[in-house]
Amino acid sequence: MAVTPPPPADPAPERVVFWFGCNIARHGEIVRLATRMLEAVGIEPAPAGGPSYCCGSPKEANARIAGGMARRTMEAFNAMGRDTVVTWCPSCHMNMDDFMAPATEAAFATAHISEVLHARRDRLAPLLRHRVAARRALPHLHHGFNGRVPVNALVPDLLRLIPGLEVPDHPCRAPGHMCSALAGVPGALAAAQRALLAAAEETGADALVTIFHSCHRETVSLERGRPGLRVVNWIHLLAESMGLAYRDDYKAWRNAPDPREAVGPDRLAAAGETAFERLVEPELRRPPPV
Amino acid sequence: MSAARLPPPRAPDLAALIRAESARLAAACTACGACVGACPMVPTLPAVAAAAPETVAAGMRAVLRGEAQAAPAGSVAWIGACTRSGLCTAACPERLDAAYMMRLAGMRLRGALGAGEEGGPPRLPAREDPGWSARVKAFARLTLTEEEQARWL
Ligand code: SF4
Numbered sequence: 531m532a533v534t535p536p537p538p539a540d541p542a543p544e545r546v547v548f549w550f551g552c553n554i555a556r557h558g559e560i561v562r563l564a565t566r567m568l569e570a571v572g573i574e575p576a577p578a579g580g581p582s583y584c585c586g587s588p589k590e591a592n593a594r595i596a597g598g599m600a601r602r603t604m605e606a607f608n609a610m611g612r613d614t615v616v617t618w619c620p621s622c623h624m625n626m627d628d629f630m631a632p633a634t635e636a637a638f639a640t641a642h643i644s645e646v647l648h649a650r651r652d653r654l655a656p657l658l659r660h661r662v663a664a665r666r667a668l669p670h671l672h673h674g675f676n677g678r679v680p681v682n683a684l685v686p687d688l689l690r691l692i693p694g695l696e697v698p699d700h701p702c703r704a705p706g707h708m709c710s711a712l713a714g715v716p717g718a719l720a721a722a723q724r725a726l727l728a729a730a731e732e733t734g735a736d737a738l739v740t741i742f743h744s745c746h747r748e749t750v751s752l753e754r755g756r757p758g759l760r761v762v763n764w765i766h767l768l769a770e771s772m773g774l775a776y777r778d779d780y781k782a783w784r785n786a787p788d789p790r791e792a793v794g795p796d797r798l799a800a801a802g803e804t805a806f807e808r809l810v811e812p813e814l815r816r817p818p819p820v
Numbered sequence: 821m822s823a824a825r826l827p828p829p830r831a832p833d834l835a836a837l838i839r840a841e842s843a844r845l846a847a848a849c850t851a852c853g854a855c856v857g858a859c860p861m862v863p864t865l866p867a868v869a870a871a872a873p874e875t876v877a878a879g880m881r882a883v884l885r886g887e888a889q890a891a892p893a894g895s896v897a898w899i900g901a902c903t904r905s906g907l908c909t910a911a912c913p914e915r916l917d918a919a920y921m922m923r924l925a926g927m928r929l930r931g932a933l934g935a936g937e938e939g940g941p942p943r944l945p946a947r948e949d950p951g952w953s954a955r956v957k958a959f960a961r962l963t964l965t966e967e968e969q970a971r972w973l
Contacts, residue, residue, distance in 0.1 A: 550972075552956045558963030561972070580960060580973035581953040586834070588953075591930040591946035597834025614823040624904075628920055631826040633837050639823035673860065673905040674919075705860040706903030714947065715864055715901050779963060797962050805958040809951050 545612045546646075547638070548575035549583060551619030553710070554743040559776040563769040564618065564643060570657055570772065571650040576610060579618075583607075585625035597633060600625070604634040615640050620675035620707045620742060627678070644684040644741075647768075655691045658771040664737035664760055666696040667767065668730050670745055674707030685741050685764050692771040702729035710744035719748060720819040727752065727820070730759065739764050750781040751818035789814035835933055838924055845921045846884035848914055853877040855908035855918040861901045868894045868901075883925040889940045891929075899925045900944045 548568060550561045561577060568575040583603045586596035607615055615638050617623040623642055630636075647654055669686050676682045682703075689697045704722035705712060712718040726749070730738055737760040740746040746763045753761050761781065762770075769776055786792035789811060798806050831837035853873025856862060862869050868876055871894045879895020882888070899922055908918035931942035949955070960969055 552952075555956045555960040555963060558960070558968065561964070562968070577968075577972040581956055582973060588948060590927050591932055591942065591948060593833075593835040593838055593927070593932040596932070600834065626826070628923065629834060629837065632830050632841075633832070633834050635829055636826040639825045641823040645823075673907055674903070675906070677906045677909060677919075705905045707905070711903035715861065715903060718861070718864060718903070793962065801958045801961045805954060805961075809955040809958045810962065813955075 543569075543572050543574040544614070545574045546576070546614040546616045547607055547610055547612050548577045548616050548643070549607070549618065549622060550577055550579040551617075551622045551743070552580055552584060552588075553747075554618060555580060556747055556780050557743055557763070557778075559778065560743065560746075560763055560765050561618075563765050563774055563776055566774060567647065567654070567765065567768060567772070568616065568643070571647065571653040573616075573646065573650075575616065576612065578606070578610075585622045585630060587621060587625050596629075600630040601634045604630055604636060608635070608637040612638060614638055616646055617642050618743075620679075620681075624675065624678060624707070642679040642681070644681050644688070645679060647688055648684045651688060651691060654688070654768075658691050658693065658768065660771050660773050661694045662692055662767055662770040664695060664762070664767070666698060666733065666735045667737040667739045667762075668698055668700060668726075668733050668735035669739045669764070670704070670726055670741065670749060671702070672704045672706055672708055672741075672745075674705075674711070681741055685739075689739065689764060689767060692767060695767075695771075698733040698735065700729045700733050702726060708742040708744045709748040713748065723749070723752060723820045736760060737762055737767075739767060747780065747784075748819065750778075750784050752820070753781070754785055754818065783814050838927060838932060841920070842884040842886070842924050842928065845916055845924070846881050848916055849877070849881045849884070849921070850914060851878040851881050852913060854911045854913055855880075855922075856898065858907045858911035859898070859902075860905050860907060861903055862898070865894075865897055865901055868898045880921065880925050883928055884921060886938070888929055888938045888943060891943070896929060896943050899929055902926055 565575050565577050584599045586600035589596040626640055671682045686697050702725055712722055740749050740763045750761045783789045783792045831840055851874055856873035856876045876895050876898050879891035882891045902922045906919045912918045929944040930946050935941050
């Protein structure tokens with residue numbers, strides 16, 4: 531008599547570091563949602579980010595300081611004893627390949643979060659049960675980084691798993707690897723945003739989907755005066771479809787008539803009045819590029 | 821998981837890596853200018869757009885050779901405007917990672933190896949945001965719980 535083998539046990543969750551970077555601290559809900567998403571597809575992430583896990587690039591004008599910061603981060607990851615570091619930030623990901631691992635032994639492999647979720651899309655798809663508040667979502671894509679990790683295919687593929695959501699193809703690609711790179715070149719960010727708006731109009735999109743945090747930060751202001759257009763990050767949309775609750779606070783603060791009032795006294799106290807006034811408020815009040 | 825293993829280190833520290841990689845890539849570069857022709861930032865730089873691509877590329881190669889002071893102003897402006905689109909890498913007939921060369925050149929022009937080694941002061945201003953660390957921490961206090969800050973940062 532044939533004996534049916536028992537079904538394979540669910541493998542132990544893969545333990546990874548989720549290296550979310552530093553500037554995404556503006557969007558804590560994205561870190562939280564991405565962490566929950568990794569858990570939902572059978573991964574046990576240890577989130578790590580902020581200046582303590584710096585890639586060194588903020589100090590790239592001094593190789594001794596930048597190299598020291600990068601080495602400290604490599605040693606911290608090695609000490610965490612996890613097989614894989616899952617990246618979020620394209621800049622961190624490329625710095626790891628180009629400058630960090632080539633100068634300090636890495637006891638881990640790396641993968642970008644879009645690769646991880648895409649590789650496990652058979653587990654993600656059944657969790658995407660809810661329709662989202664968008665009909666046609668245009669991904670905001672850049673030329674850069676896509677040569678390292680094919681984000682321009684992976685993220686739209688994942689968005690297409692959301693029930694009822696159309697994800698049009700459009701050739702619009704912004705220069706650079708993410709929008710923060712454009713902010714330093716006069717006129718470049720505004721030109722990229724105008725092109726993105728034109729692509730949204732051509733495709734009839736009612737949502738622009740950012741991939742990276744710095745793009746989200748720079749793009750949310752496009753909602754102003756455009757009531758039919760929503761700006762969301764790809765993690766927000768996947769979370770919405772999974773039924774995970776979140777608030778995009780940065781967008782609300784940036785687009786509020788009075789950001790200070792929108793942040794509210796409790797959070798302002800948590801940030802510290804001086805820090806808020808000096809480091810946060812000018813950014814929230816900056817005129818939008820277009 | 822589709823994770824990529826990282827190759828072993830090829831330099832003892834970042835400065836040595838910048839030196840070694842600059843020399844290796846400069847030696848392979850023919851200054852053909854294909855990377856300049858493919859760059860989406862060139863139209864934003866009228867002086868660079870008007871110059872011969874070969875001349876602009878030769879200036880980038882000079883920086884990688886340790887001759888930063890000799891690089892023409894157009895090459896310096898081009899390197900300074902790099903946004904890491906990576907289209908230069910795809911265009912390089914020598915299959916060099918031109919985007920990585922631009923990154924190395926940018927670090928050197930901003931003074932990564934020091935004025936002594938580069939034969940003069942930095943030719944590009946550092947892109948440092950003096951408030952970066954404090955700003956990241958201030959935003960973290962606004963968007964993460966105290967427990968998340970303690971565990972994740
Ligand atoms: S395309 Fe390649 S070989 Fe030609 S100048 Fe640029 S980096 Fe050098």
